[in-house]
Amino acid sequence: HWADGVINATAASLDGRALDLPDGVLRPAQWAYDMMYGAHDTPFVAQARAAGASAWDGLGMLVEQAAQSYTLWHGEAPATAPVLATLRAELAAARQHSA
Structure with missing residues (x-):
């Protein structure tokens, strides 16, 4: 199995x-x-x-690990969805420039 x-x-x-x-x-x-x-x-x-x-x-894992660290240090959880969306957009732009 x-x-x-x-x-x-x-x-x-x-x-x-x-x-x-x-x-x-x-x-x-x-x-x-x-x-x-x-x-x-x-x-x-x-x-x-x-x-x-x-x-x-693994980009989502990177963002969530950073958010967890931020939460531990500052006592406040950041919104991760906008960060992940921005990073995905940046990677898509990099992909277009390398094509």
Whole structure:
């Protein structure tokens, strides 16, 4: 029995490498999460989506970790959705400039 989700916490995405996974590890109706993020989909996110899985990069984790730190230091939780939306827009702009 395979897992319902797969998390990529390897350094492969740093080098732009796809993971060498056995057939069937990534599949439809599954989720996949890459702790890396960038202007373009990571190879792992692309692999997962090509296999039919729902996949996300690590930008949301970065924002939520920063928000948690801010909350601990200042006693007030910042709104993370606008920050994430702004960062996604900036990455999309970077993607267009690199095309």
